[in-house]
Amino acid sequence: MLDENIAELLAEKQKEISVSEFFERNKHVLGFDSPVKSLITAVKEGVDNALDACEEAGILPEIRVEIRKVEKNEYLIAIQDNGPGIVKRNIPKVFGQLLYGSRFHAIRQSRGQQGIGISGVVMCSQLTTGRPARILSKTAGKMAADEIILSIDTKHNRPEVVREDVVLWDEVEHGTRIEVYLRGRLIRGRQSVYEYLRRTAIVNPHAKITYIEEDRKYIFERATERLPKKTVEIKPHPYGVELGTLLKMIKHSKNRQINSFLMNEFSRVSPRVADEICSVAGIDQKKRPKEITVEEAKALINAMRKVRIMAPPSDCLSPIGAHLIKKGLRNVMEEYKPEYYVPPVTREPAVYSGNPFQVEVGMVYGGNLPKDQPVEILRFANRVPLLYQQGACAITHAIERIKWKQYGLEQRGGKGIPNGPAVILVHIASTRVPFTSEAKEAVADIPEIIEEIGKALKECARHLRFHIKKREKKKKVRDKFEIVQKIIPEIARKSAEIVGKPVPPIDRTITKIMGILWVDSVSEYGKGIYDVRIKVINYMEKRAKFSLYTEIERESIRDAEPEGRRSGRGIVWDISLKPTESLEIRLKLRGEKGDYDDIELYTDGINPVHVIGAEPLPGDWNVERAEIIEVME
């Protein structure tokens, strides 16, 4: 027989736990699970906040990160920005209370979201060193800065201001600086603070980042003066809304009718769509929201999923763009002298559970990149580098699912991360990136996201395959050509000698043996101008009549000789060459180093099996690129 008091005894132990106690105990879920990672996480949270604050206020970010050892395994970390600063009364809560922030309820792309990051840093600092944090904040137009020394009462999750003061801070016109002491370990290599900032610089070319580690100073210069497109806050989209959320929205709504509720509180719900939702749900459009039952709400949800509604607006997202991805990669990859920068792909925005997201992929191939190792994967989410948990990330899983062999990379057993001299960059931008944990190290396996990454990867991979094929074909043909050019004249000479006749003309013979149209291009760069020469030789027995297409941004074209025709994507030449005849095209293109090292050439009107050095023109040159190539497979 069970003791009658036992439930009572057990009840006495049941207590409330504060959210900061919870995270203090589980600090590894915030990214503080090892001394090395702790430093990176602290820097990451500070830099995320700094970049978000600057962008929100429309300021070109100037970030300064300092790390100094104060004793064995203890470092002083300072992160400073030129953002708008924080008003004094909010400073304690922003830095000293977990789950306090401005971006939690807003639906738009930003780095921080939960209001845990930076207060988590302050908490771990205090936990590992016993020291409070120091915050400096100066808002626009103020002469002096507020200085607040701050710790966290973790038992109650509230800030404790140790001291406050007003100080002079001339270094910036406005901005925020946080200083914390943290137990940690500073290392070099792939998972270091330096590497973290370097990768941050790749996807934030509009930021200037200065990093001072002990007595060394690194500067990642700004590569563009243009701020990323400012993201707009949107309303929730009907496709993603959960029943519980809908009930909560209905409860707090001030709308008098259910159709106006739908129109006003959701994005992409026009009067027509609102009426259609109501009619599919079998609910009177004029019904008062307060009178909606759970069953009716459920009917509304089902109706929302049946009615065709436009995808959410994408101005809540701010992708990096192909141009800046290439620039960023070039910046990092220079030392490897890669032979090919695959044109980066920025997909159209897509949606998972009502959350808009957008995928971007870039690739680098060849040169001195290691040939027999897995390719390097650079993962980013909302412009933040992901250094840890590669194996648990949807980005990695999407890469592993591609059949890389058919695109020219090795892949053991036909699955897994491919081997080869390549780097793959993947960026996911979303109003809500679904991370697998609070440490935000890996993206969860959402099918829609994996699919989008897969499509972008395949598009890049197709370019890579074209490139590798072209290179191989050219090499083979060149080898054959060289042999033919040596042997045929020799045979002709010998034969003539034997029969005692003059050596016959052999150009035609060579042509007959080769039977190809040769296309080749060489680019030279200097002072903002690319000098490109395209050579076309007809080594076929018959006249070659075809069109040659280039892919060049219209604004880049300064001169073309012969002039050709302009098309939506570049220039087209209609060419006719007799056997052995050749043509040279010269282009002058404006651009930055790297833009046109290897221009894309396509032919049309000629059997592609005869062409070396150019690809067949994709199906319909005028439709959206992703689709063209999709069709080809």
Added chain:
Amino acid sequence: MLDENIAELLAEKQKEISVSEFFERNKHVLGFDSPVKSLITAVKEGVDNALDACEEAGILPEIRVEIRKVEKNEYLIAIQDNGPGIVKRNIPKVFGQLLYGSRFHAIRQSRGQQGIGISGVVMCSQLTTGRPARILSKTAGKMAADEIILSIDTKHNRPEVVREDVVLWDEVEHGTRIEVYLRGRLIRGRQSVYEYLRRTAIVNPHAKITYIEEDRKYIFERATERLPKKTVEIKPHPYGVELGTLLKMIKHSKNRQINSFLMNEFSRVSPRVADEICSVAGIDQKKRPKEITVEEAKALINAMRKVRIMAPPSDCLSPIGAHLIKKGLRNVMEEYKPEYYVPPVTREPAVYSGNPFQVEVGMVYGGNLPKDQPVEILRFANRVPLLYQQGACAITHAIERIKWKQYGLEQRGGKGIPNGPAVILVHIASTRVPFTSEAKEAVADIPEIIEEIGKALKECARHLRFHIKKREKKKKVRDKFEIVQKIIPEIARKSAEIVGKPVPPIDRTITKIMGILWVDSVSEYGKGIYDVRIKVINYMEKRAKFSLYTEIERESIRDAEPEGRRSGRGIVWDISLKPTESLEIRLKLRGEKGDYDDIELYTDGINPVHVIGAEPLPGDWNVERAEIIEVME
């Protein structure tokens, strides 16, 4: 010039976020990231709580899980136990408030810890179906049960009681039942509710689990009547304490002197150890805790790490034990008719950051297990199966690091999960299992834990290697033996025929060719008794004098003929056999099916290269097994 109002404008957006709003938004970190997983997570949280409650009250658990479809993608889930029940006034908070629980501050092994699990289920239920949860609770000695219908006010993280009542509930004398409606999807296979409960049954052989899925009913019967050793709550160990925690402990301490503070609030701190810590830290033992500065606290922490302190007591842990692991595996693996159950290994308790933990490993090999696939890994933490995130788990990483080739399993490229007909079970018991996220799906890569798992794996793997080698050797020798037995007499007959003489005796010749000592054992089981026959044949040219050791639990031995000597681990026979002479040993052993299917035999005093069917006796037979085998490598 920046607008002076911008900081003020931004400040207005900064708001508090409630912890349930946070988890509502991030429900995937609680394990609700897909419809399939949601159902499993709900069952898991309920069953965890049920088992914990029963064990805490010393009750043999009887758990009942019911799942019924109520409409498309919506299920009613009920989890019921015969635990002590929950007192009425606490029910709302236990089920309707996140971060409320009894085990957060207690240092001992338990399944639940954070006070998030079951209230998370209620929250997701309400979010996805809009329906409240129903709780029934009956405490010992009560005639009726309390019924509470409950939802969560997520804006403020507090329970809302929709209705309460007193109802008759005769099914149990005392216990708790929770019913929730949940959006989800019910599937079969490796990641199903059924599989989850099956695995739960493996490591909780003391629980009876009934599972009702629609109109099917599965019962996992209790395999032992013994409750797991009750775990004892311990104080924190000095090795793991963080500075911030120490400062908090000092602040709230009622001790008058720092040495009594150390002795009373930490485990394993004797008066001598307390004095040593103070003296290494350079602090007066009699100093009042309130007067300790941050610098002094830091000195104390450093001193704690220098002074030798006993490992934390292990009675806060409750491992499953080799016997029950084997039983559990046998229960699941029967259908594959495996040829070998590797003796499971339970390591001694170890410590990471002051948290005691203990690792157990079991393995199954051969039979109809698939040969050319990766081995199946069964992961458990505190008796809870881990079904997801295998790739991100320390258990998997430890397995991947072993060089399996040397133990007889295939491993591509010498790393990664091995291939072969095997199943590996790993259980980690700890006062604090370091999960990578709140969903508790994978164990974080703590070096000490990976090392301990590695050691246990190697120990099992060595047994496996012995087994595979023995089998291979025996097969070779048997093949050779068969050939020799056929051919030699034939040659003898032919030769005799040719020379016209009688056929010579050939036993000696066979012996000469074979040159081995043959050891073989056969076990038969019936009615709680193993009948084991060990056969020893001397196929060497000279007399064999040696000792034969068995490894048998002393209590199991009922009869042995010849009797032999008892040793610490079993029986020893001192044997002397002339060439071609043989000996049969018969044993009667008490045991359960599976205990002695393949008994371990060792020889001593004979060159092991001549022995087939027994391994050389490990270095020192009397020291702890793990160490013996360690030495051998």
